[in-house]
Amino acid sequence: MFKAKTKVSVAAFTAVALAFAVGTAPANAAATGEIEVFSWWTSGSEDAALQAIISAAQAANPDLKITNAAVAGGAGTNAKQVLATRLAGGDAPEIWQTHPGGELQNYVEQDVLTDMTAVYESEGWNKVVPKELVASMTFNKKTYSVLTGVHRANTMWVSSAAQKKAGVSLSGSINWSTFKAAALKMKAKGIDPICLGDKDIWTAAQLLEALIVAEEGASGWNALLDGSKSWGSAGVKRAVKNFNEAMTWTNADHKALDWTGAVAALAKGTCGVNVMGDWAYGELLVKHNKVDGKDFTYATFGDANTFVTVGDSFVIGKTAKNQAGGVAFAKAIMDPKVQLAFNKLKGSAPVRSDVSTKTLGKYQQGAAKVLANGKRVPSLVHGQANVAAAVGQAYADSVTLLQANKSVEKFTKAMDAAIAAN
Amino acid sequence: MSQVRGKSYPPVKRKKRGGDTKAALLLLPSFLIVSVFVYVFITYTIGVSLAENWMPAKPSMAQGPDPFATYKNLFENPRFQSDLRNSFIFTVLFLLLTVIAGFFIALAVHNMGRTKGFFRGVFLLPYALSFIVTGVVWRWLFNPDSGVNLFLKYSGVASAYKSITGEELRPEWLTSATTVGDISALLEKIIPGGQYIQVEMGIPLALIPVVIATSWQLLGFAMAMFLAGLVSIPEELREASMMDGATGSRYYRSIAVPMLAPIAITTLVILTHVALKIFDLIYAMSGSGIGFATDMPGIFVYESMYKALKYNTGAAASIVMLIIVCIVVVPYLIHSNRETNGR
Numbered sequence: 001m002f003k004a005k006t007k008v009s010v011a012a013f014t015a016v017a018l019a020f021a022v023g024t025a026p027a028n029a030a031a032t033g034e035i036e037v038f039s040w041w042t043s044g045s046e047d048a049a050l051q052a053i054i055s056a057a058q059a060a061n062p063d064l065k066i067t068n069a070a071v072a073g074g075a076g077t078n079a080k081q082v083l084a085t086r087l088a089g090g091d092a093p094e095i096w097q098t099h100p101g102g103e104l105q106n107y108v109e110q111d112v113l114t115d116m117t118a119v120y121e122s123e124g125w126n127k128v129v130p131k132e133l134v135a136s137m138t139f140n141k142k143t144y145s146v147l148t149g150v151h152r153a154n155t156m157w158v159s160s161a162a163q164k165k166a167g168v169s170l171s172g173s174i175n176w177s178t179f180k181a182a183a184l185k186m187k188a189k190g191i192d193p194i195c196l197g198d199k200d201i202w203t204a205a206q207l208l209e210a211l212i213v214a215e216e217g218a219s220g221w222n223a224l225l226d227g228s229k230s231w232g233s234a235g236v237k238r239a240v241k242n243f244n245e246a247m248t249w250t251n252a253d254h255k256a257l258d259w260t261g262a263v264a265a266l267a268k269g270t271c272g273v274n275v276m277g278d279w280a281y282g283e284l285l286v287k288h289n290k291v292d293g294k295d296f297t298y299a300t301f302g303d304a305n306t307f308v309t310v311g312d313s314f315v316i317g318k319t320a321k322n323q324a325g326g327v328a329f330a331k332a333i334m335d336p337k338v339q340l341a342f343n344k345l346k347g348s349a350p351v352r353s354d355v356s357t358k359t360l361g362k363y364q365q366g367a368a369k370v371l372a373n374g375k376r377v378p379s380l381v382h383g384q385a386n387v388a389a390a391v392g393q394a395y396a397d398s399v400t401l402l403q404a405n406k407s408v409e410k411f412t413k414a415m416d417a418a419i420a421a422n
Numbered sequence: 423m424s425q426v427r428g429k430s431y432p433p434v435k436r437k438k439r440g441g442d443t444k445a446a447l448l449l450l451p452s453f454l455i456v457s458v459f460v461y462v463f464i465t466y467t468i469g470v471s472l473a474e475n476w477m478p479a480k481p482s483m484a485q486g487p488d489p490f491a492t493y494k495n496l497f498e499n500p501r502f503q504s505d506l507r508n509s510f511i512f513t514v515l516f517l518l519l520t521v522i523a524g525f526f527i528a529l530a531v532h533n534m535g536r537t538k539g540f541f542r543g544v545f546l547l548p549y550a551l552s553f554i555v556t557g558v559v560w561r562w563l564f565n566p567d568s569g570v571n572l573f574l575k576y577s578g579v580a581s582a583y584k585s586i587t588g589e590e591l592r593p594e595w596l597t598s599a600t601t602v603g604d605i606s607a608l609l610e611k612i613i614p615g616g617q618y619i620q621v622e623m624g625i626p627l628a629l630i631p632v633v634i635a636t637s638w639q640l641l642g643f644a645m646a647m648f649l650a651g652l653v654s655i656p657e658e659l660r661e662a663s664m665m666d667g668a669t670g671s672r673y674y675r676s677i678a679v680p681m682l683a684p685i686a687i688t689t690l691v692i693l694t695h696v697a698l699k700i701f702d703l704i705y706a707m708s709g710s711g712i713g714f715a716t717d718m719p720g721i722f723v724y725e726s727m728y729k730a731l732k733y734n735t736g737a738a739a740s741i742v743m744l745i746i747v748c749i750v751v752v753p754y755l756i757h758s759n760r761e762t763n764g765r
Contacts, residue, residue: 077724077728077729080728081727081728084478084727084728085478087478087479088478088479088481090479092479102731103731106477106731107479109477109480110477110478110479110480111479111480112479199561199708199709200709201709201710251567252566252567252594252597253565253566253567253568253597254597255596255597255708255711255712256561256562256564256565256566256596256597256708257565388731389729389730389731389732390730390731390732392729392730393725393726393729393730393732394730396729397500397501397714400501400710400711400712400713400714400717401500401501401713401714403599403712403713404599404712404713404714404715405713
C-alpha cells in the first residue's frame with residue numbers, strides 16, 4: 001500500500017515536471033524516450049490500421065520507442081478491465097483508446113487525462129474536426145482526446161440478390177411504410193427481410209437506435225439524450241412499434257448469431273437488409289468478396305443525410321511519464337496522410353474534413369461527405385453520447401427486455417428513468 | 423450408515439500439541455496470503471459496494487446519504503431479478519440432471535467388463551474441455567436452423583410429430599422467449615415486498631439448452647466421483663448381501679446408494695458452486711438471451727463493472743453472489759470439519 005502511494009506521487013511529480021518541460025520545448029522537436037500505446041485493436045484490419053499510425057509516428061520521431069500494448073477480446077471490455085487495474089495502481093500508459101462521450105467523461109471525472117485544448121488550438125484541429133465531434137470530447141471547456149476516424153452506425157446494407165428476387169429497390173432515405181412494403185414483398189418470396197445477429201444485444205439496440213433517429217430526427221435524438229425531451233414522445237413510440245414489427249421479420253436463428261453471422265447471411269442473400277455500422281463494409285468486401293454497388297447497396301432509415309457517429313479516440317494519460325511522446329503520437333493520429341491511410345484500412349471516415357477521400361472506397365467517399373456536411377448525432381449504443389456509460393447499459397438492458405415483453409411503455413419509462421438518474 | 427463408516431475409517435487419534443505448532447508455522451505464509459488476497463479484498467469489495475462513487479483512479483470510499491441504496495436498486499432491477507431466478511432454476515435443473523445421470527452412468531460403467539476404461543474415458547473427456555469451447559459448440563447445436571433440429575427433421579421425428587399432432591416440431595431452443603410456470607402472482611401474495619417482482623418467476627425455456635450443455639460437460643466429473651465411491655465399497659459387502667438373498671437392485675438400494683451418500687453430498691456442493699458462479703459457458707453460448715432468459719449474476723457483475731462503469735453496482739452484485747455461495751458451502755464445511763475432528 002505504502003509503496004504504491006510513493007510510486008503514484010513520484011509519477012505525478014515526473015508528469016508535472018515533464019509537462020513543464022513540454023511547455024517550454026521548441027514546437028517541432030521530435031519526441032524521445034518511450035511510449036506505450038494501449039488499445040483493443042488486435043484483429044486483422046484493426047491491427048493493420050493501428051500499425052499505420054505507429055509507423056507514421058515512428059517516422060516523425062525516430063528516437064521515440066513505441067510499444068504496442070493491445071489487449072484482445074470482448075470488443076474492448078477486456079482491455080478496459082486491464083486499464084482499470086493499471087489506473088488503480090497508478091501505472092497509466094501514455095496513450096490509450098477510449099470512446100468519446102460517456103466513457104471519456106468517466107476518465108475525466110477520475111482526473112487521469114491530459115488536457116489537449118492547447119494542442120487543438122495550436123494545430124488548428126478545431127477548424128477541421130466537425131464541432132459535434134469536438135463537443136463529444138470536451139468537458140468543462142477542455143478537450144481531451146483525438147479521433148482516428150468515425151464509423152457510421154445507421155447504415156442499412158441491402159442485398160442486391162434479395163432486392164432482385166423480391167422486385168424491390170431500397171436506396172437513399174427510406175421511411176417506414178416504404179420499408180414495410182418492401183419487407184412484405186421479400187417475405188412473400190421466402191426471404192427474411194431483416195438480417196440480424198443479436199446474440200450480443202448491441203446489434204438489436206443499434207437497429208432500434210437507427211429507427212428512433214429516423215423518427216425523431218437529429219435534433220429530437222439530441223433532446224432525448226440531454227433529457228429535454230421525454231422518451232414517451234410520439235416518435236419514440238412509433239420507432240419502438242416499428243422495431244417490434246421488425247423483430248418478426250428477422251432470420252429465425254438471430255439469437256444464435258453475432259453481427260458477422262448476419263453480414264454473412266446478407267452476403268448470401270438469404271435475408272434482405274442489415275442495419276449495421278460500416279465496419280460491415282470491410283467484412284463484405286474482403287471476407288465475402290462482394291462488390292460495392294453490384295452485390296450490395298446501402299440506404300438509411302429516415303434522413304440519409306444524418307450520420308450516427310461512432311468515433312475511435314485516443315487520450316494521453318495524465319500520470320504517464322512521457323507526456324511529450326503522447327502529444328507526438330496524438331499529432332501523428334491527426335496528420336491528414338495518416339488519417340487517410342488509417343481509414344482506408346479500418347473502413348471508417350477520416351475525422352478531418354480537409355482530407356481528400358478520392359482514393360477511398362465508393363461507400364466510404366459518400367460516408368465521408370455526409371460526415372463533413374450532414375447532420376451528426378452520437379450513437380448511444382456505442383457510448384458516444386455525453387451521458388454516463390450507465391445510460392448506455394440501461395438502454396441495452398431495456399432493449400433486451402423489450403424483445404421479450406414487447407412493451408412500448410415499459411421501454412420508454414425505463415429510458416426516462418435512466419436519463420433522469422444520469 | 424455410521425456403523426459402516428466406523429468400520430472402514432477408524433477414528434484418528436488427536437496428534438500431540440507440538441505437531442499443531444509446526445503445522446501452524448507451515449500454514450502461516452499461505453494463511454497470510456489468503457487473508458490478504460481473499461478476505462481483505464472481500465472486505466474492500468463490501469466497501470466499494472457501499473460507497474457512492476468508487477472509481478479505479480479515484481478510489482473514494484465516501485458513502486452517500488443511504489449506503490444501502492446500491493443494494494436496494496440492485497434488487498429492484500428487473501435484470502438482476504431475472505439473474506437470481508435464472509441462477510436458482512439453472513442450479514436446480516443442472517444438479518438434478520448431472521447427479522442423477524452421473525450416478526446411472528457410473529453404475530453402468532462400473533459394471534462394464536473390459537470396455538470399462540474406454541467408456542470412462544468417453545464420459546470424462548468433455549470435462550477436460552474449456553467452457554468456452556463447449557459454449558460455442560452447443561450454441562450451434564441448439565441453433566434452430568442447425569444441429570438438434572436437423573436431427574429431428576432427418577430422423578423423421580419431426581414429421582412423425584406433425585402427423586400425430588398436426589403441429590410443426592421446431593423447438594426454438596436458445597431463441598425462445600417463453601417462460602413457463604410463472605408463479606409471480608403467488609409470490610406477490612406470500613412475500614412481503616412481492617409487488618417489486620418485475621419478471622416472470624418461472625422457467626425460461628431458453629435455459630434448458632444451457633442446462634443440457636453444462637450437464638454434458640460436468641457429467642464426467644459426477645460419474646468419476648460416483649465411480650470412485652463404487653470402487654471403495656468392499657466386495658465382501660456385496661457378497662454378504664447376496665448370501666442373505668438380496669437381488670441386484672436391492673443391493674444398490676439398501677447398500678450402495680446409502681454408502682455413496684457422502685460422495686453425493688460432496689459432488690452436489692462442488693457442482694452447486696460451479697452452477698452459481700457460471701459465467702464463461704453461458705457468455706459464449708447464449709449471452710444474456712431474449713429478455714435476460716439466460717443472463718446470470720456473473721455476467722451482470724462483469725457488464726456493470728466494465729460496460730456501465732458502475733463499480734458499486736458490480737461490487738454489490740458480487741457480494742450477493744458470495745452470500746448465496748456461502749449459504750451452500752459454509753454448512754458443508756462446518757459439517758465436514760466436525761467429521762474430520764472425530765465428532
